[in-house]
Amino acid sequence: MTSSSTRRRGASQEDGGSEGPDERVSLAPMMEYTDRHLRFLLRLLSKRMVLYTEMITAPTLYHNEESRDRFLRFNSPAEHPVVLQLGGSDPGQLAEASRLASPYKYNAMNLNCGCPSERVSGKGCFGAALMREPERVAELCTAMSEGSRGKIPVTVKCRIGVDDDDSYEQLAHFVETVSGASPVRHFLVHARKAILGGLSPDQNRRVPPLKYPFVYRLSREFPHLRFTLNGGVLSYEDVAEHLREGVHGVMIGRAVVARPFYWSDVDARVFGSADGNPGLTRREVLDRYGAYAQEEEARGGPRMRRLLIKPVHNLFAGEPMGKRFRATLDQALLEPSLDVRQVLERATAVMPAALLEVLPGSAAIPAPEAVRH
Known part of the structure; x- marks a missing residue:
C-alpha cells in the first residue's frame, strides 16, 4: 500500500x-x-x-x-x-x-x-x-x-x-x-x-x-x-x-x-458559472458552426466536407425529427454544388422552429437513455 x-x-x-x-x-x-x-x-x-x-x-x-x-x-x-x-x-x-x-x-x-x-x-x-x-x-x-x-x-x-x-x-x-x-x-x-x-x-x-x-x-x-x-x-x-x-x-x-x-x-x-452557459439555441449553434465550417472548407477543400459535418450529426439526437436532420445532411453532402455551409442550411431548414429555438437547460431536451457504456 x-x-x-x-x-x-x-x-x-x-x-x-x-x-x-x-x-x-x-x-x-x-x-x-x-x-x-x-x-x-x-x-x-x-x-x-x-x-x-x-x-x-x-x-x-x-x-x-x-x-x-x-x-x-x-x-x-x-x-x-x-x-x-x-x-x-x-x-x-x-x-x-x-x-x-x-x-x-x-x-x-x-x-x-x-x-x-x-x-x-x-x-x-x-x-x-x-x-x-x-x-x-x-x-x-x-x-x-x-x-x-x-x-x-x-x-x-x-x-x-x-x-x-x-x-x-x-x-x-x-x-x-x-x-x-x-x-x-x-x-x-x-x-x-x-x-x-x-x-x-x-x-x-x-x-x-x-x-x-x-x-x-x-x-x-x-x-x-x-x-x-x-x-x-x-x-x-x-x-x-x-x-x-x-x-x-x-x-x-x-x-x-x-x-x-x-x-x-x-x-x-x-x-455554477455566474454568467451561465453560452446560451445558444441550436439554430445559433448551426449558424456559427456553419461560418466556421465554410472557412475551414475554403482552406482544406472538398475533402474536408464529411469531417466538418460529422460533429453536428447528433445535434438533434433523441428528438422526433433527429433522423430526418441526419438524412438531410447525408443527402445534401452528395451534391457537389453545395458548400458545407449550404449543406448545414438545407438540413436546418427541414427542422421545426420549436426544436431549433430550444435553449440550454430546457426541460424539452431529452435525457440520455439509462444504458451504461
Whole structure:
C-alpha cells in the first residue's frame, strides 16, 4: 500500500507548471472524434468543459515535420481550456513532442496509459501496457515536463488495471510510483481494467466491469493528488454522484458525442458559472458552426466536407425529427454544388422552429437513455 514517506515526497515535489484547468467535467480523448472541429462545436455549447484532443503519438510529431502544425493547431484562444494527449514509450521522443507542442499553449499535456488497442499496446508498447511499468511512466512524464521546461502540467490517463494485474493495491502502487518520481499530480482513471489481446477497443469500453470504488478510494488515500473518473457517465445526475464521492472531476466520452446539445447546460449545472452557459439555441449553434465550417472548407477543400459535418450529426439526437436532420445532411453532402455551409442550411431548414429555438437547460431536451457504456 502507500507509505507516508512516498506521499510526502510526492506532495513536496515541484509540480511542473500550474495545477491546470478546473476539470470538474471534461471531454475524453477519442480517436476519430475529438478533432478540432468537434471541439469548436462543443465550445459553442460550453465555455468551461475541458476538451481533450485525440491521442497524437510522439513518433508522429518527431518524424513528420511537415505535418506538425496540422496535428497541433487548434482554434486558439476560443478553444481553451484544451489538453493535448500524447502517446509513446520513448522519453526522448516524448520530450521533443512536448517541446514542439509548447508554443501552441495547451492548458496541460496528458500521457496515454489507457488505450487497449493492439496497435498501441502490442506493436507500440504504450497505452494501457505501460501500467505494468510505473517507473517507466514516471520517466516518460518527467521527460514531457522537461520538454516543455516545466511550463505545462503533465497528467496521466490510465485504467484501473491490465489483464490479471487488476487489484486496488496494484493500482495504488502505480499512482504512488508515478507521482513519487515525476511531476504528475493528476490522474484520469477509466474505472475499468483493460484486457489486452483478447478484446477489441470497443469491447474494452463495455465488457470489463466498472469499479468506481477504486477511484473513490484513490481520492481518499492520496489527498495531495487529483483524480478524474471516466467510464459509464451519461447524465448530470451521474456527474453529481461521482463528485459527491470525492473525485475532483468526471470525464465523459461517447455520451457527449451521442448527444452534444444535452450537455449545453453544463456550465450552469456543474461549474455554477455566474454568467451561465453560452446560451445558444441550436439554430445559433448551426449558424456559427456553419461560418466556421465554410472557412475551414475554403482552406482544406472538398475533402474536408464529411469531417466538418460529422460533429453536428447528433445535434438533434433523441428528438422526433433527429433522423430526418441526419438524412438531410447525408443527402445534401452528395451534391457537389453545395458548400458545407449550404449543406448545414438545407438540413436546418427541414427542422421545426420549436426544436431549433430550444435553449440550454430546457426541460424539452431529452435525457440520455439509462444504458451504461
